[in-house]
Amino acid sequence: TPLTDNVEALKGVVFQAKLGSSYEKVERFTRLALYIGRWIEWCDALEADKGLEGFLKDKRSGTGKAGRSHQLGRASMLAKADLVSGVVGEFPSLQGVMGAEFARRGGEAGEVVAAIGEHYLPVSAGGKLPQSTAGAIISIADKLDTITGCFGVGRIPTGAADPYALRRAALGIIRIILDKGWAVELDSLVARAVALVGDKLTRDAEEVEADVLEFIRERLRNYLKGEGLPHDSIEAALCTPWFDIADAVKRIRALEKFKEHPACESLVVSFKRVSNILKGQDARGLPTPSIFEDDAERALFEVYSEIAPVIREAEGKGDYALVFEKLASIKDVIDKFFDDVMVMAEDEKLRRNRLILLGSIRDLYWRIADLSKLVV
Helix, strand or coil: CCCCHHHHHHHHHHEEEEEEEEHHHHHHHHHHHHHHHHHHCCCCHHHHCCCHHHHHHEEEEEECCHHHHHHHHHHHCCCCCCHHCHHHHHHHHCCCHHHHHHHHHHHCCCCHHHHHCCCCCCCCCCCCCCCHHHHHHHHHHHHHHHHHHHHHHCCEEEECCCCCCCHHHHHHHHHHHHCCCCCCCHHHHHHHHHHHHHHHCCCCCHHHHHHHHHHHHHHHHHHHHHHHCCHHHHEEEEEEECHHHHHHHHHHHHHHHHHCCHHHHHHHHHHHHHHHHHHCCCCCCCCCCCCCHHHHHHHHHHHHHHHHHHHHHHHHHHHHHHHHHHHHHCHHHHHHHHCCCCCCCCCCHHHHHHHHHHHHHHHCCCCCCCCHHHEE
16 A cells, blocks of 8 residues: 555544544644744745645655655655554554655655654664654654643643653754754744644643743753753853754853853853842843943943944854853953942932943843853
8 A cells, every 4th residue: 555545544543632633643743844844944845835635646846945845745744654554553663664664665755765764763862863854854843743732731741750752752852953953943843833733722822832842941951961061051051042952052062161261250250240230120221321420330331332243243143252252351341340330329310320231231141141150
């Protein structure tokens, strides 16, 4: 039987009582895979808008991004078709392996065969990762659909109980993204995955998104510790926007180098002070230079105005070494500011202006890492 004929039979296979059949799962993660493919600019994924059955009708796959879209959609729709074969029924560990073999015998394109065979990878914490781009995308999509679906119907792992192996799935997603170095924003992927679960959700969608992201962040934290990265640098990066995990790891590595800088220790002490002073304060906006009374606050604002555009540009390019180098240049000025200036002045205008100045300094680094978390 051609694999395409098996796809229909998946409608009779229950994936999870509240989440429907394996066919419904395949539809969800195919749409998610095409979304990821478009996100990493590997394919255009527009064919999906015409409905998913089109991928099953046609083996052809043109060239370029449209061709890759078709291959990705077809491999994804066929990925679970071997679940209804007698062999996989008897030997579940052969799922994916048999699918790839059936696909090869059925004359599918090499990319489709590889993706079907690889989409279950990694099958263990340190296991082999998918090599093909389509295999990696489908693996992420399938795993993320399982996690968001289970969280969406209240099947959340507790203690030792994790019947759907969601922890392993989250770790697999992390390892694949880091292996490929893809700049994907996990919050967007999770939002899309939750939206695809749709009316099967038994919990509030925003709560599900927040819980799934926290669950993945916890796995990422543990994974990075296991890779030998220090706890404080991990925390400093992961309490800022961390959803592009390849970028978050880049920042953690840059932080590690920054710790060797002679100005680091003193700066971290100053940034802890900044953090403590600003707790519960509204420090939005830009300071008004005409209100400054002390030379030390004028000097701090001048240095801020000088390095802010350089830091923003370096941040945009992911040049975190330059970001930290520029931050280090404010060491003496910020030390003098704290020696000479009473931030919580009695005059409300003066106090607010000084708080906004410190808020501006914090804005230089808080999207990259909360430097007050470093232990030096």
